[in-house]
Amino acid sequence: MNPEQFDLINRLFQLTFQIGDRLGCESSDPAQLLLTDRPGLEASHLYFPFDYVYEDLDPEVWANYAAEVPALSQMADLLQSYPLTRGIYRQDEVSWWICAFWMAQEGLGTNVLLRAHRVET
Secondary structure, eight states: OOHHHHHHHHHHHHHHHHHHHHTSOSSSOSEEEEEEOOSSSGGGGGGSOTTOEEEEOOHHHHHHHHHHOHHHHHHHHHTTTSOEEEEEEESSSSEEEEEEEEOOHHHHSSEEEEEEEEEOO
């Protein structure tokens, strides 16, 4: 990993904490950034309990989250040159993980998975 890659990944982790504070729920792990060699978001199911169901995330819902959480928008801007997949891993009607997956293997040496746990009651 070169110094530029290290600096960018460090910044992504800093933004993850801010995303968890604004978008995540009040749990012990409101948001996480995973560096992975998985080839896509659907293939990242091993990072979630087996009974969670993957769903696509509507672009309008994603835009609302990005507007609500400036750090999410900043992260997307930093990674804009990499293909992005957005989705949800749903536990039930009120609990899910909001996910963003950037195919950044070529530029960063790893793919990037952001997940933020959301509970709405």
